[in-house]
Amino acid sequence: MNDILKATRLDLALIKPYMKNICFTVAIPVAFAAINRSLITGVSFAMCFIAMTAGYTFSVSEKSGMDRLYGILPVSKTHLVLGRYLYTCSMGLLAFLFSMIVHPIVLKALGTAVWPADICLAAILGIFMFTLYTVFQLPGYYKFGSINGRIFMYIPIVGFLAILLFVSKLNLTSHPAIAALVGNPITAIIATLLVCMIAYLLSITVSIKIIRSKEV
Amino acid sequence: MKLIISNVSGIPIYEQIKQQVKSAILSGELQEEEALPSLRTLAKDLKISVLTVTRAYTELEQEGFVKNVQGRGCFVMGRGSELIREQLICKVESNLSEAINAAQIADLSLQELHHLLDILWEEKKNG
Amino acid sequence: MDNFLEVSNLSKAFPGFQLQNISFYLPKGYIMGLIGPNGSGKTTTIKLILNMLKRDGGEIKIMGLDNISDEKTVKASLGVVFDSNYLCEEWTVTQAEAAVSVFYKNWDKKKFSELIRRFHIAPEKKVKELSKGMQMKLMVACAFSYDAKLLILDEPTSGLDPVSRDELLKILSEYIEDGEHSVLFSTHITADLERAADYITYISYGKLFFTGNKDEFVDMFRIVKGGRNELTLDLSEKLIGIREFSTGFEALIKSEDIKMFSHLDVEPTTIDDIVVFTNQEGDHYE
Numbered sequence: 001m002n003d004i005l006k007a008t009r010l011d012l013a014l015i016k017p018y019m020k021n022i023c024f025t026v027a028i029p030v031a032f033a034a035i036n037r038s039l040i041t042g043v044s045f046a047m048c049f050i051a052m053t054a055g056y057t058f059s060v061s062e063k064s065g066m067d068r069l070y071g072i073l074p075v076s077k078t079h080l081v082l083g084r085y086l087y088t089c090s091m092g093l094l095a096f097l098f099s100m101i102v103h104p105i106v107l108k109a110l111g112t113a114v115w116p117a118d119i120c121l122a123a124i125l126g127i128f129m130f131t132l133y134t135v136f137q138l139p140g141y142y143k144f145g146s147i148n149g150r151i152f153m154y155i156p157i158v159g160f161l162a163i164l165l166f167v168s169k170l171n172l173t174s175h176p177a178i179a180a181l182v183g184n185p186i187t188a189i190i191a192t193l194l195v196c197m198i199a200y201l202l203s204i205t206v207s208i209k210i211i212r213s214k215e216v
Numbered sequence: 217m218k219l220i221i222s223n224v225s226g227i228p229i230y231e232q233i234k235q236q237v238k239s240a241i242l243s244g245e246l247q248e249e250e251a252l253p254s255l256r257t258l259a260k261d262l263k264i265s266v267l268t269v270t271r272a273y274t275e276l277e278q279e280g281f282v283k284n285v286q287g288r289g290c291f292v293m294g295r296g297s298e299l300i301r302e303q304l305i306c307k308v309e310s311n312l313s314e315a316i317n318a319a320q321i322a323d324l325s326l327q328e329l330h331h332l333l334d335i336l337w338e339e340k341k342n343g
Numbered sequence: 344m345d346n347f348l349e350v351s352n353l354s355k356a357f358p359g360f361q362l363q364n365i366s367f368y369l370p371k372g373y374i375m376g377l378i379g380p381n382g383s384g385k386t387t388t389i390k391l392i393l394n395m396l397k398r399d400g401g402e403i404k405i406m407g408l409d410n411i412s413d414e415k416t417v418k419a420s421l422g423v424v425f426d427s428n429y430l431c432e433e434w435t436v437t438q439a440e441a442a443v444s445v446f447y448k449n450w451d452k453k454k455f456s457e458l459i460r461r462f463h464i465a466p467e468k469k470v471k472e473l474s475k476g477m478q479m480k481l482m483v484a485c486a487f488s489y490d491a492k493l494l495i496l497d498e499p500t501s502g503l504d505p506v507s508r509d510e511l512l513k514i515l516s517e518y519i520e521d522g523e524h525s526v527l528f529s530t531h532i533t534a535d536l537e538r539a540a541d542y543i544t545y546i547s548y549g550k551l552f553f554t555g556n557k558d559e560f561v562d563m564f565r566i567v568k569g570g571r572n573e574l575t576l577d578l579s580e581k582l583i584g585i586r587e588f589s590t591g592f593e594a595l596i597k598s599e600d601i602k603m604f605s606h607l608d609v610e611p612t613t614i615d616d617i618v619v620f621t622n623q624e625g626d627h628y629e
Contacts, residue, residue, distance in 0.1 A: 009445060010442055013442035017434075065429055066429055067395075072393060074415045075418075256519070257520060260520045265557060
């Protein structure tokens with residue numbers, strides 16, 4: 001476990017010089033939430049943007065030829081991969097917490113009511129989208145590197161547009177499935193978390209498989 | 217003790233070390249029981265291979281100039297300077313007999329040979 | 344555990360290149376030079392030692408432990424210097440230390456700051472602002488700060504000026520002085536090894552040409568020089584490699600054949616001569 005944390009720390013050290021950019025991408029969606037007067041829009045954008053920064057660690061390490069550092073550190077490749085997932089999820093969690101606290105405050109200040117149903121839906125959507133965006137990206141970067149793997153960075157955008165389209169076609173609160181979820185928020189959140197966990201497990205397994213067979 | 221290594225002399229480095237240690241013993245610069253520089257320190261200082269110094273020291277030991285005390289280092293043997301003198305006398309003898317051979321071919325008399333030696337001796341002395 | 348590194352029958356095949364049955368061992372307390380022309384398999388060998396490439400066959404032991412099944416233990420006492428920097432370019436020297444040091448239990452902060460002071464590396468400088476020589480020395484400082492027992496250097500001197508190269512040799516000589524550390528030094532600039540290396544492992548076209556004592560290696564061969572008409576048929580059969588020019592020839596011979604050439608100019612060789620003459624086009628010496 002300790003090794004995973006060390007690997008996460010190393011990733012944090014990698015993106016430290018780019019921390020400003022990352023904070024910026026999390027701050028911008030506050031404006032989206034304010035313009036659209038919608039918590040769901042704001043949180044979705046925030047999670048999409050932070051998911052798009054998941055490639056930073058790969059780009060930075062590739063630029064400096066750090067594959068060789070990973071090759072000499074006394075830490076297993078599995079732990080390095082787990083550390084990177086932990087880093088990615090931690091960044092997602094920070095962005096999530098920030099958005100879930102700041103966006104409602106801003107909206108309330110602007111006089112928009114924020115219902116518990118909105119908060120619940122925004123949370124579920126935010127977590128689900130972040131997961132969807134990262135589980136494909138990370139194995140893609142491990143397999144193809146940060147430049148060729150960049151195609152996977154656009155999955156969040158495509159996914160985001162698709163979901164927006166999908167959501168806009170539904171009359172949110174009146175749809176029975178959504179209504180059922182909103183009516184039973186705890187089940188909804190647990191179901192989301194479960195789906196996300198399975199998705200991450202699969203993604204991690206694939207990434208470890210890729211990195212184990214990789215020769216640098 | 218002075219120890220310097222030439223890269224252009226063509227003489228192997230271990231041989232250079234041996235020669236310089238021997239002349240230091242003969243000149244009395246290295247006294248009986250005095251320690252040679254530690255093997256690894258000398259290698260570091262001269263930036264040469266440890267094995268090269270090991271070879272020089274081992275051969276010096278085999279020839280009876282120094283003795284190796286496990287864990288303490290290499291020490292100059294009492295008979296060291298005597299040995300070197302013997303070796304040098306041998307060298308003088310063989311070179312002189314070569315000179316005699318050449319003199320006989322050139323039909324020089326012993327007197328003439330003596331005379332030549334005197335001149336060369338003087339020249340060497342006066343630099 | 345007298346050998347810090349033991350490589351036995353190591354093989355690895357790539358499309359178009361094969362490393363075949365490489366075996367050598369490096370005793371504790373000595374410097375070994377890994378030599379050969381570019382593309383001969385030096386870096387492949389090092390990457391196999393580091394398990395950055397998967398070996399097809401053979402065995403690698405570092406301080407008695409297998410380099411794959413005991414990878415973590417092995418790497419905790421292994422220092423590596425590559426031909427170019429492996430640290431994040433945007434880091435300052437201090438940040439680089441903070442990032443790397445957490446991985447080593449016995450990281451000595453005091454030693455690191457002493458080393459970078461000695462190497463004249465400013466701690467507040469970014470890695471990318473350091474010269475190539477400084478970056479190399481920073482990697483050395485990292486390896487020394489956790490007291491790596493075996494230091495592996497992969498072409499560390501390519502692109503370095505003579506001053507930095509000399510400094511590195513001085514650092515390495517000091518490093519092995521206590522007899523408790525070993526160095527594996529891959530280079531095609533053999534002048535670096537001419538004096539300081541104890542052992543030589545010479546790989547050519549993916550095959551082991553020689554491994555053992557450097558002085559013996561250099562002593563195995565001689566350079567012979569003469570006029571073109573002095574090169575008779577039976578003599579030329581004994582040549583390992585030859586360079587002919589309008590007024591004469593230069594060739595590499597085995598020391599055991601020296602008597603046949605006693606009427607010509609015979610000189611001691613350098614490692615460079617041996618590598619050059621044994622790697623001539625179309626004339627592979629087996």
